[in-house]
Amino acid sequence: MATQIADVSTPSSTNGTDNVLELQNVSKVFGGGLLRRTTTIAVDDVSLGIPRENPGIIAVAGESGSGKTTLARLMLGIIPPTEGAIYFNGSDIATLNRTDRREFRREVQPIMQDPFEVYNPFYKVDHVLMSPVQNFGLARSKSEARDLVIESLETVGLRYQETLGRFPHQLSGGQRQRIMVARALLLKPRIIVADEPVSMVDASLRATILGSIDLLNKELGIAVIYITHDLTTAFQISDNIIVMYQGSVVETGRVEDVIQNPQHPYTQLLVESIPRPNPRERWGRDMASQETGGDMDNTGCRFAPRCPYVMTECTTEMPPLYRVGDTQAALCYLHRDASLGNVQSISDVFKSSS
Amino acid sequence: MTIAEAVTTTIDASSDSGNVLEVENLKVYYDTDAGQVKAVDDVSFTLKKGERMGLVGESGSGKTTMAMALMRLHKPPAIIAGGRVRLDGVSLLDLNEDEMRQTRLRDIALVPQGAMNSLNPVYRVRDQIVDGIKHHTSGDEMPNKNMLIERVVELLNSVGLDANVAEMYPHELSGGMKQRVALAIATSLRPKMILADEPTSALDVVVQRQIMLTLEQLQQEMQASVLLVGHDMGLMAQFADVLGVMYAGHLVEFAPIQEIFEEPKHPYTKKLISSLPDIEVKGQFTGIDGLPPTLVVPPPGCRFHPRCPIYNDDEGFRGEFTDLRGGLNTDLCTTVDPHLNEIEPRRWVACHMYEGSA
Numbered sequence: 001m002a003t004q005i006a007d008v009s010t011p012s013s014t015n016g017t018d019n020v021l022e023l024q025n026v027s028k029v030f031g032g033g034l035l036r037r038t039t040t041i042a043v044d045d046v047s048l049g050i051p052r053e054n055p056g057i058i059a060v061a062g063e064s065g066s067g068k069t070t071l072a073r074l075m076l077g078i079i080p081p082t083e084g085a086i087y088f089n090g091s092d093i094a095t096l097n098r099t100d101r102r103e104f105r106r107e108v109q110p111i112m113q114d115p116f117e118v119y120n121p122f123y124k125v126d127h128v129l130m131s132p133v134q135n136f137g138l139a140r141s142k143s144e145a146r147d148l149v150i151e152s153l154e155t156v157g158l159r160y161q162e163t164l165g166r167f168p169h170q171l172s173g174g175q176r177q178r179i180m181v182a183r184a185l186l187l188k189p190r191i192i193v194a195d196e197p198v199s200m201v202d203a204s205l206r207a208t209i210l211g212s213i214d215l216l217n218k219e220l221g222i223a224v225i226y227i228t229h230d231l232t233t234a235f236q237i238s239d240n241i242i243v244m245y246q247g248s249v250v251e252t253g254r255v256e257d258v259i260q261n262p263q264h265p266y267t268q269l270l271v272e273s274i275p276r277p278n279p280r281e282r283w284g285r286d287m288a289s290q291e292t293g294g295d296m297d298n299t300g301c302r303f304a305p306r307c308p309y310v311m312t313e314c315t316t317e318m319p320p321l322y323r324v325g326d327t328q329a330a331l332c333y334l335h336r337d338a339s340l341g342n343v344q345s346i347s348d349v350f351k352s353s354s
Numbered sequence: 355m356t357i358a359e360a361v362t363t364t365i366d367a368s369s370d371s372g373n374v375l376e377v378e379n380l381k382v383y384y385d386t387d388a389g390q391v392k393a394v395d396d397v398s399f400t401l402k403k404g405e406r407m408g409l410v411g412e413s414g415s416g417k418t419t420m421a422m423a424l425m426r427l428h429k430p431p432a433i434i435a436g437g438r439v440r441l442d443g444v445s446l447l448d449l450n451e452d453e454m455r456q457t458r459l460r461d462i463a464l465v466p467q468g469a470m471n472s473l474n475p476v477y478r479v480r481d482q483i484v485d486g487i488k489h490h491t492s493g494d495e496m497p498n499k500n501m502l503i504e505r506v507v508e509l510l511n512s513v514g515l516d517a518n519v520a521e522m523y524p525h526e527l528s529g530g531m532k533q534r535v536a537l538a539i540a541t542s543l544r545p546k547m548i549l550a551d552e553p554t555s556a557l558d559v560v561v562q563r564q565i566m567l568t569l570e571q572l573q574q575e576m577q578a579s580v581l582l583v584g585h586d587m588g589l590m591a592q593f594a595d596v597l598g599v600m601y602a603g604h605l606v607e608f609a610p611i612q613e614i615f616e617e618p619k620h621p622y623t624k625k626l627i628s629s630l631p632d633i634e635v636k637g638q639f640t641g642i643d644g645l646p647p648t649l650v651v652p653p654p655g656c657r658f659h660p661r662c663p664i665y666n667d668d669e670g671f672r673g674e675f676t677d678l679r680g681g682l683n684t685d686l687c688t689t690v691d692p693h694l695n696e697i698e699p700r701r702w703v704a705c706h707m708y709e710g711s712a
Contacts, residue, residue: 063561064558173413174645202412203412203586204625204626204629204641204642205641205642206641207629207631207639207640208641211641229558229559231559231633232588232630232631232632233631235636236631236636236637260633260634271633273559274633275562275563275586275588275591275592276588276591276592276633277587277591277632278591278632279591279611282591282592283592285567
């Protein structure tokens with residue numbers, strides 16, 4: 001279409017047709033302009049493809065300020081990249097025409113963190129479900145629209161008798177969040193970008209909501225980008241994971257490899273800090289290397305100021321993403337010698353979910 | 355020496371029992387247009403000197419309401435409708451307002467949820483710490499200015515902050531640093547008891563670990579007791595010595611942390627533990643069906659029975675409960691509210707399955 005993928009000098013896996021969504025060397029810088037020192041690199045040079053077939057669930061994990069939400073907003077087309085490009089079905093989303101843009105908006109659906117903020121308290125919840133049906137012309141009649149809504153509610157385990165006709169405040173947080181999943185589902189999207197969908201709900205409900213998200217992927221083949229700060233739920237539901245730190249993808253690959261055998265010092269610190277639900281496995285008392293902060297002028301690895309293994313080159317030049325196994329890569333010089341080569345696109349080390 | 359004293363006797367179980375906190379049949383109710391909400395209903399437990407207790411429950415279970423009521427910081431329309439709270443032998447509910455103010459911070463201190471909002475944005479950190487000390491110290495104990503400045507530096511160092519943080523304003527601090535300042539304030543008068551309400555809920559895991567380890571270090575050094583309120587069972591497993599589980603306004607289980615994780619007695623606790631994801635085995639966490647009940651009209655009998663896998667005879671759940679289920683008269687579940695009983699030393703549970711063994 002508008003953009004020729006072949007013109008862009010990119011690595012092997014990216015020919016625009018296997019992938020529904022593709023990020024090519026995407027960076028997002030906030031602030032700056034004339035005042036260079038105030039810029040923040042929220043996302044630094046991310047390449048990633050989401051395949052059309054067996055897309056699986058990809059977790060994007062990191063602490064606040066890691067850039068994970070910025071990455072989500074880029075994928076949703078809410079903000080444009082500063083550098084690089086994002087392709088939807090082979091076309092640069094920055095140059096989509098009206099019709100294609102509309103299709104992109106339908107095919108890539110968000111599920112947001114706080115389900116309460118999405119709702120207008122003066123409208124019944126029916127509104128939030130009916131409006132996409134109307135906006136995208138999914139049904140020919142009112143009764144057909146209603147049937148569609150009921151079907152999607154049932155898919156996420158809600159009884160329509162207990163949800164339709166109610167106001168948002170009459171529903172629990174878990175119900176509201178599942179309605180958001182149902183809404184995303186109505187549009188039969190190819191990709192769902194879920195930004196911390198369970199961080200506001202009780203543990204007892206988490207499993208249920210994550211279960212319904214998992215179902216969307218397994219039963220309907222919808223790709224899910226699961227943005228989270230919680231490595232345990234990321235481990236539970238995703239196939240592959242991207243760990244971010246201050247805008248950089250520091251480690252990525254098959255979720256079992258990354259979480260059970262982390263290779264980047266930051267991922268190691270994160271995994272060690274998980275409050276494991278086992279009183280016999282308590283946290284180490286080691287308080288070293290834990291202060292945040294660091295030097296903004298640092299041109300090397302962003303984690304270097306906190307890293308217990310820091311070397312001279314770490315502070316001057318950003319390491320490449322070294323392949324450390326078939327399905328794992330780490331952005332760290334510790335793996336330079338044993339590396340199996342550099343990884344260009346993050347999805348090159350993803351395990352296929354089929 | 356156990357919580358038996360507080361539950362079974364009403365006679366003064368004084369501080370020589372080793373208990374710092376004794377809560378007895380505490381009731382906190384809200385009067386609303388829809389009726390009376392029994393947010394905390396008949397809760398009893400005790401906490402020993404230097405002990406760390408966790409209190410978990412779903413949102414709306416009454417855990418925060420109870421914690422606030424212990425310091426008498428509950429807000430209208432909440433009222434303390436009954437019960438006793440003794441801190442080191444002193445009955446807190448019988449103190450007048452002025453005495454209670456003196457007791458706060460000096461004897462029982464709060465580490466609030468999200469220190470972001472608890473610090474005053476227009477005062478320097480130093481002034482906020484000094485303010486706390488001045489407000490909760492009586493005339494003759496008041497330290498002089500130099501002593502106060504020294505104390506501020508000492509406190510900041512004790513929570514891992516540099517002395518220069520004293521001159522900063524809250525907006526200059528990161529979330530973790532603010533929570534450290536909150537810890538410094540809470541420990542400024544070396545209280546007997548620290549109450550922490552989800553102190554790390556807004557923080558990242560790495561910072562969370564730092565804050566919790568700092569709290570633990572301070573607590574051990576002062577031999578203070580801690581009540582940690584939260585919903586994260588993982589955090590409880592890392593921090594607490596004993597754990598209380600609240601459901602719909604009741605304390606349904608209370609036990610040492612390892613025992614409760616390894617052999618939960620109450621079906622709700624068991625469900626809560628199996629709803630926890632871990633990073634060892636995939637796909638081994640399940641939700642709890644149904645929703646917590648409304649407290650305006652709680653279910654008759656045991657408040658958990660509509661969601662209870664034992665009452666509803668969920669075959670897949672029974673496991674070690676098979677024998678107990680056999681002896682259970684399920685009519686009781688729908689008619690009689692079970693009492694919190696000590697079925698083994700330091701193992702308290704409110705469930706009809708154990709009625710015979712109490």
